[in-house]
Amino acid sequence: MNFEILDSLFEPIVIVNKDNEIVYYNHMFSTFTKSSPRIIKNKKYLREIIATSFLSDMVELIFKTESATISKEELIDSLPDQEIHVIIKGAFLSEQSLVMISFNDITIEKNLYQKYRYQIDELKEIHHQIVQADKLSTIGEITASISHEISNPLTIASGTLELIKALFESDDLNSQKELLDSCLNDVIESFMRINNIIKGMKKFLHGNEDKKEYVAIEEIIENSTRLVNSQLKKSQVNLSVKNNTESNESIIYVNSLKMEQLFINLIKNSIDSINSTNGESDKSIQITLNETAMCYEILISDTGAGIPKEIQDKIFESFFTTKEVGEGTGLGLAIATKIIESYQGTLELLSPIAPTTFKITIPKMSTLSIASSTLNRDNDQEMNLNILVIDDEVKILNLFNESISSNNINVICASNPTEALNLIDDGRFNIIFIDYSMPEMNGDELAKKVRKLNYKGPIIYLTGKATDSKIKNDISSGLFNDHLLKPFNKEDITSIVKKWELGVK
Amino acid sequence: MSITLPKIKDSEKPAVLIIDDEVKICLLIKTFLEQTKLFRNVVVAENASIGMLKLRNDEFDLVIVDFQLPDKEGTYLVEMAKKSLKFRKLKFLLISGYLDNRSMINVINSGIKHVLVKPFSRDDLISKVLQILKLG
Numbered sequence: 225m226n227f228e229i230l231d232s233l234f235e236p237i238v239i240v241n242k243d244n245e246i247v248y249y250n251h252m253f254s255t256f257t258k259s260s261p262r263i264i265k266n267k268k269y270l271r272e273i274i275a276t277s278f279l280s281d282m283v284e285l286i287f288k289t290e291s292a293t294i295s296k297e298e299l300i301d302s303l304p305d306q307e308i309h310v311i312i313k314g315a316f317l318s319e320q321s322l323v324m325i326s327f328n329d330i331t332i333e334k335n336l337y338q339k340y341r342y343q344i345d346e347l348k349e350i351h352h353q354i355v356q357a358d359k360l361s362t363i364g365e366i367t368a369s370i371s372h373e374i375s376n377p378l379t380i381a382s383g384t385l386e387l388i389k390a391l392f393e394s395d396d397l398n399s400q401k402e403l404l405d406s407c408l409n410d411v412i413e414s415f416m417r418i419n420n421i422i423k424g425m426k427k428f429l430h431g432n433e434d435k436k437e438y439v440a441i442e443e444i445i446e447n448s449t450r451l452v453n454s455q456l457k458k459s460q461v462n463l464s465v466k467n468n469t470e471s472n473e474s475i476i477y478v479n480s481l482k483m484e485q486l487f488i489n490l491i492k493n494s495i496d497s498i499n500s501t502n503g504e505s506d507k508s509i510q511i512t513l514n515e516t517a518m519c520y521e522i523l524i525s526d527t528g529a530g531i532p533k534e535i536q537d538k539i540f541e542s543f544f545t546t547k548e549v550g551e552g553t554g555l556g557l558a559i560a561t562k563i564i565e566s567y568q569g570t571l572e573l574l575s576p577i578a579p580t581t582f583k584i585t586i587p588k589m590s591t592l593s594i595a596s597s598t599l600n601r602d603n604d605q606e607m608n609l610n611i612l613v614i615d616d617e618v619k620i621l622n623l624f625n626e627s628i629s630s631n632n633i634n635v636i637c638a639s640n641p642t643e644a645l646n647l648i649d650d651g652r653f654n655i656i657f658i659d660y661s662m663p664e665m666n667g668d669e670l671a672k673k674v675r676k677l678n679y680k681g682p683i684i685y686l687t688g689k690a691t692d693s694k695i696k697n698d699i700s701s702g703l704f705n706d707h708l709l710k711p712f713n714k715e716d717i718t719s720i721v722k723k724w725e726l727g728v729k
Numbered sequence: 730m731s732i733t734l735p736k737i738k739d740s741e742k743p744a745v746l747i748i749d750d751e752v753k754i755c756l757l758i759k760t761f762l763e764q765t766k767l768f769r770n771v772v773v774a775e776n777a778s779i780g781m782l783k784l785r786n787d788e789f790d791l792v793i794v795d796f797q798l799p800d801k802e803g804t805y806l807v808e809m810a811k812k813s814l815k816f817r818k819l820k821f822l823l824i825s826g827y828l829d830n831r832s833m834i835n836v837i838n839s840g841i842k843h844v845l846v847k848p849f850s851r852d853d854l855i856s857k858v859l860q861i862l863k864l865g
Contacts, residue, residue: 372797375826375847376751383757386851390764410753458797 236327239317242287244269244280247322256327257303270325275302279312279325286314286323297330309334351562355485358559359429362488366455373421373454377414384410424451428484438589438621438637439483441474441520442467445511448487452495459495462508469515471663475618475639476520477589482563486571489556490524490582497528497580510579519569519587525579536576589637609633609725610652614644614670615659615686624657627714628721641665641673648677655724657708660687660695668694671704682724684708732856734765735864742769743790743862748780748806749773749824750799758793761851762858777801784810789819791862796825796832804839811840820861824849 227248230237236256239248245268254261257273267273271280278298295313311328384407391400391407428451445465449456456463494509505527512523531539538544540557557571564571569586613624613635621637629635636653638644641664648656656674660667671683683704687695698704708720745768747755755773762771772787774780777798784792792810794803803823810816823836826847836844843861845853 372826376754379826379848380751380753380757382848382850383754383761387757387760457799460800 236329237324238270239322239324240270240283241322244271244283246270246273253327256308256329258306274300276300282312282314283323283325286316290316290318307331355559355562358489358556359485362485362492363425363429365492366452370421370425370454372458374418377417381411381414381418384414420450427481428488436477436479438475438477438618438625438639439480440472440618441476441513441522441586442472444480444483445487445513445522447480448484448491451484452488452491455492455495456509459499460507461495461498463491463511464508465511465513467513469513469520471616471640473616473618473639474513474515474520475589475621476567476586477637478567478586482566486560486563486584487524489560490584493556494524494526494528494580497530498526499528501527501529515588519585522584522586523574523581524584525575525581527578528580530578530580531573531576533576536573539573540571588643589639609654609721611635611655611657611721612638612644612647612653613657614638614641614662615657616640616662617659620659620686623712623714624717627717633721641670644670645673645677648674648679653679654681654727655721656681656683658683658685658704660685660707668698668703671698675703681727682706684720684724686710686712732852732859734767734855735859737767737864739769742767743864744768744770744788745772745791745793745858746780746783746787746789747771747773747793748775748777748798748803749793749795750775750797751795754795758854761854765855767864775799777803777806780806781809784816791820791822791858793822793824793858796823796828796836802835804835804841807839807841822857822861 227239227250230248230250233250234252236253237250238246238253241247246264249264254264257264259273264273270283276298278296282296295311297309297311299307299309301307308329309331311330313326313328315324315326317324388404388407388411391397391404394400397404424447449463449465491509498507498509507527509524509526512525514521514523535544535546540561544558561571564584564586567586569584572583572585574581574583609632611624611628611633613621615621615637616639618639621639625635625637636647638647641662647653656679658667658670658674662670665673667685667687671685674683685695685704685707687707688710695707699706706720706724708716745762747758749755749758752773752775755775759771759773762768770787770789772783772789774783777800780792780794780798792806794806796803798806803825807821807823810819810821820843821841822843822845823841824845824847825832828836828844828846843857845857849857
């Protein structure tokens, strides 16, 4: 073969034989290695010019496997006066039994990448600080009402204790036993109330913000309304929640704290807006939860003053505020937008006049988890496991996600069978876990439907009972392959995934 | 008991109305007051409207009212009562867990002279009530 044609290429290329001897190199190779042809001539082996062990290893590996191409990104630091980041491609030339190696210098790109990454990290850090500042000011604003909220149970507790003390001073303690009992319960209940308020506040400020989990929207709404409850009371605003979804658990995959922050910001804005009207008319906030095929939609409307036309475009900008100096950071909606966008959702102003309505759209869990798994996919040729978990319990989904989710294992979750069947269509799952008892459909019905879709991989039941003869029957008939007994833990999941990761034998 | 209670003739015993949306606090105050045996009548109400009704239907000497009520602020009730001749001699005690500056101004404007901050002890309450009613 005539190698001269390689000289016209602008990529450094070198060809070596089995003994690492250089058979041919092009002009760019000598420029790339900063060694003149005279020097290269004096050297017999490639390793004398580029003394990097991975290169020799790679050449050896290609000869051994005779495989077509291997590409690797590496840092070469053995050349004089320079460090070069390169992508090395090695190709096996089967006719001549030689290996052709090409180098792609990506040092500039790499440096730029590192520079930008550094800047992006810096921006992220600043953003984090801003979010924290907003949370602190939120807490500051609601401190007044929180301390009121705490003082009530505290009064009950301390007062009741005084009553108990008085009871002990009385002569006939036994006849007062019932009263004493109810007094003690009052005290305990009061302290629980205080504890819950403080816990909620602490969680809001210091929770782990990067951890995503499966959580029901209903729960998020409940938690956020609890934190602003006293403010609602103070302003005599009536808050009602209407749920138009089929189930009472609209599960999404988000960070619950951030979502709570979003809701609190919106509800607080609504309260402020209602307060600014000074009217005696209807004061209410309505939260409506709807679902579409792909998304959940949450509408938050209030009977407040509305948003004037001239500022409608500005409300989502950072540091835009209509409140007086010191009352708001002007970050509420900007942060809310950031939060919802990080979950591929949106926040829009639906109606600027009463009832002022904001709409939050957030993709359903299945939609979201596919999106994130596609984004996170590793380009390596390593094995990628796709695991589908179908269960209506948030706890189980979270346990699976925490236990086995990693670089090359994608855990995709579905909370109901219909959702799951839509997902199975494209046949990319390696293992499917099915909860045996679900409200809509039994585990075996679902398994039959899954098999109808031509899925041949392992199906594993999650079940509470082991000795059920039906389960044994179904295993022998091949409807499903194994079962995991509830309650299970992290290790149980890991080991059963290990057992079935190569498919059905 | 650390406070010495005065002796009052039955005919001169005062009546008290307690308004707080937290029923347990109402009952607690009621119990504290009744234990002293100094009062003719202790009535509770859980919001301002019911409180207003009870106020009209009976004779009271003192109203103990929470600042934050579900329907109206406690000060509103005081302002309403001040407009009527019938309640000219009525005394008010405001109880609250927290007053920010703006609410404090409201309280002062409404003419309330006595405030008790939650949480309070039994002795705080009794001595305050006695002081307002000029007993003992």
